[in-house]
Amino acid sequence: MRSYIIDKLYERVEKRGVVCVGLDTALEYVPEHIREGRTPAEAIFQFNKEIIDSTCDIAACFKVQIAYYEALGLEGLTAYKRTLDYLRKKDQIIIADIKRGDIAATAKMYAKAHFQGDFEADFITLSPYMGMDSIEPYLPYLESGNKGVFSLVRTSNKGAEDIEYLDTTFNKKVYEVVADKITEMGEDYIGECGYTAIGGVIGCTHVEEGKKIRANYNSMFFLIPGYGAQGGKAEDVALYLNNGNGGVVNSSRGILLAYKKENRAKEFSLCAREEVIKMRDAIREAVKRA
Template identity: 75%
Template sequence: MKSLIIDKLYKRVSERGVVCVGLDTSLDYIPEFIKSGRSAKDAIVEFNKAIIDKTEDVASCFKVQIAYYEALGIEGLIAYKETLEYLREKDLIIIADIKRGDIAATAKMYAKAHFEGDFEADFITLNPYMGMDSIEPYLDYIKDGNKGIFSLVRTSNSGALDIEYIKDKDGNNVYDIVGEKVLKMGLEFKGDSGYTPLGGVIGCTHIEEGASIRNRLKEMFFLIPGYGAQGGKAEDVALYLNNGNGGVVNSSRGILLAYKKANRPEKDFAICAREEAIRMRDEIREACNR
C-alpha cells in the first residue's frame, strides 16, 4: 500500500521548498487594524487567511498549533476549524500540532477527532513516550495512504536532555530507540518517495548527532523545529535533510511576526511573511547545496 500523503508532501517540498509555515497565531501577533471591530475568532481567521494566501506557493505545508486556539475556548476552536477548512479548500497540506499521547479507546477517539470531521488534518503530531501502543490506534487511518503522523523523537527544547538523551546499557539514547521503533512501524506503508508516513519530530538545535540521526532513520520524513527563534541555523537544518528533501522546517514567529522585526507598517504583515518564507527557503537551499 502506497502512502500517498507522504509522497504528496515530498513532491511539495521538491516544488516549493522545505518551509512549513506555523500558524501558532496569538492575538498579540495580529495587527490592530485587523482586530478593530472584529471578534477574536474573526481576527484570527482573517490574519491566517492573509498569511496563507501570501505564502502558499513558497511553503510545502502549514502547521497549526492547536494550543493557541484552545486557549481561547470555543471561539478559538471555531477559528481553528475555519483555518483548517481554508487550507483544505486550497489543497494545502496540514500538520495539526496536537502532540497527543494515550492508549486504547482514548487514542482511537483522538484519531477520529483529528483525522475526521471538523478538525480533520493530513498529519498530526503524537507523543510516543507512553509506549508504541499509543500510536497503534492511528494506523487504521495510515493504511489507506491519506493520513500521516509526526512522532516526537528528538525534540528541540533544552529539556530534551532530561529523558531523550538517557542511554541504555548498549549506549543507545532513548531518542534513538524511539526513532527506530517508529520507523519500523511505518515501513510497511512506505511510499514511492521512499519515505514512510510515520515521520519524526527532530529538532535542529542539537547538531552534534545530526548526520548520525539522518543516516539511522533514512526512510523517516522529518518535521524539523528549532530554526530561527530557537537558534537553529540553515546549515544545522541541512544536516537533517537528504539533498534538500526528506523533511520540512517549521517557522512560526519568524514568519508571522516578520513585519515587526522589519519595522514595517502593519498593513504589510502578509507581504513580510512571504518575504521571510522566501528568505528562509533560499537560505536553507543554499546550505544544502554547499
Template identity: 75%
Template sequence: MKSLIIDKLFNRVKERGVVCVGLDTALEYIPSYIFEGRSEVEALVEFNKAIIDATIDVAACFKVQIAYYESLGLKGMMAYKETLDYLREKDAIIIADIKRGDIAATAKQYAKAHFEGDFEADFITLSPYMGMDSIEPYMPYIEKGDKGIFSLVRTSNPGAEDIEMLKTVDSRDVYKVVGDKIAEIGKEVIGQCGYSSIGGVIGCTHVEEGIEIRKRFKNMFFLIPGYGAQGGKADDVALYLNSGNGGVVNSSRAILLAYKKQEGREKEFAICAREEVIRMRDEIKAAVESL
C-alpha cells in the same frame, strides 16, 4: 505501490521548498487594525487567511498548533476549524500539532477527532513515550494512505536531555530506541518517494548528532523545529535533509511577526511573511548546496 500522503508532501518540498509555516497565532501577533469591526475569532481567521494566501505557493505545508486556539475556548476552536477549512480549500498540506500520547480507546477517539470531522488534518503530531501502543490506534487511517503522523523522537528544547538522552541497558540513548521503534512501524507505510507516512519530529539544535540521525533514520521524513528563534541555523538544518528533501522546517514567530522587524509595514504583514518564507527557503537551499 499506491501513492501515500507522504508522497504528496515530498513532491510539495520539491516544488516549493522545505518551509513549514507555523500558524501558532496569538492574538497579540495580529496588527491592531484587523480587529476594527471584527470579533477576536474573525480577526484571528482573517490574519491566518492572509498569511496562507501570501505563502501558499512558497511553503511545503502549514502546521497549526492547537494550543493557541484551545486557550481561547470555544471561540478559539471555531477559529481553528475555520483555519483548517481554509487550508483544505487551498489544497494545503496540514499538520495539526496536537502531541497526543494516550492509548487504546482514548487514542482511537483522538484519531477520529483529528483525522475526521471538524478538525481533520493530513498529519498530526504524537508523543510515543507511553509506548508503541499509543501509535497503533492511528494505523488504520495511515494505512488507507491519506493520513500520516509525526512522532516526537529528538526534540529541540533544552529539557530533552532529561529523558531523551538517558542511556538504556544496551547503551542506546532513549531517543534512539524510540526512533528505531517508530522507524520499524513505519516500514508498513513507505511511499513511492522512499519515505514513510510515519515521520519523526527531529529538532535541529543538536548539530553534532545531525549526520548520524539522518543516516540512522533514512526512511523517516522529519518535521524539523528549532530553526530561528531556538537557535537553529540553515547550515544545521541542511544536515537533517537528503539533497534538500526528506523533511520540512517549521518556523512560526519569525514568519508571523516578520512585519514587526520593519517599521511602517503593519498593513503589509502578509507580504512580510512571504518575504521571510522565501528568505528562509533560499537560505536553507544554499546551505544544502554548499554541503
C-alpha cells in the same frame, strides 16, 4: 509500492522548498488594524487567511498548533476549524500539531477527532513516550494513504536532555530507541518516495549528531522545529535533509512576526512571504554547501 500522503509532501518540497509555515497564532501577533472591529477569534482567522494567501505557493505545508486556539475556548476552536477548512480549500497540506499520547482507547478517540470531522488534518503530531500502543490506534487511518503522523523523537527544546538523551541498557539514548521503534512501525507505510507515512519530529537545535540521525533513519521523513526564533540556522537544518528533501522545516514566530522587524504592520502578509522566501533560499544554499 503504493502512494501515501508522504509522497504528496515530498513532491511539494521538491517544487516549493522545505518551509513549513507554522500558524501558531497568538492574538498579540495580530496587527491592530486586523483586530479592530473583530472578535479575537475572527481576528486570528483573518490574520491566518492573509498569511495563507500570501505564502501558499511557496510553502510545502502548514502546521497549525491547536493550543493557541484552545486557549480562546470555543471561539478559538472555531477559528482553528475555519483555518483548517481554508487550508483545505486552497489544497494545502495540513499538519495539526496536537502532540497527543495516551492509552489506546483514548488514542482511538483522538484519531477520530483529528483524522475526520470538524478538525480533520492530513498529518498529526503524536507523543510516543507512553509506548507504541499509544500510536497503534492511528494506523488504520494511514491505510487509506491519505493520512500520516509525525511522532516526537528528539525535540528542539532544552528539556529534551532531561529524558530523550538518557542512556538505556541498549547502549543507545532514549530518543534513538524511540526512533528505532518508529522506523520499524513505518515499514508497512513506505511511499513511492522512499519515506514512510510515520515521520519523526527532529529538532535542529542539537546539531552534534545531525548527520548520524539522518543516516540512521533514512526512511523517516522529518518535521524539523527549532529554526529561527529557537536558534536553529540554515546550516543546522541542512544536516537533517537528503539533497534538500526528506523533511520540512517549521517556522512560526519568525514568519508570523516578520513584519515587526521593519514596522510594516499593514504589510504583514507580504513580510511573511518575504521571510518564507528568505528562509527557503538560505536552506537551499546551506544544502549545496553541506
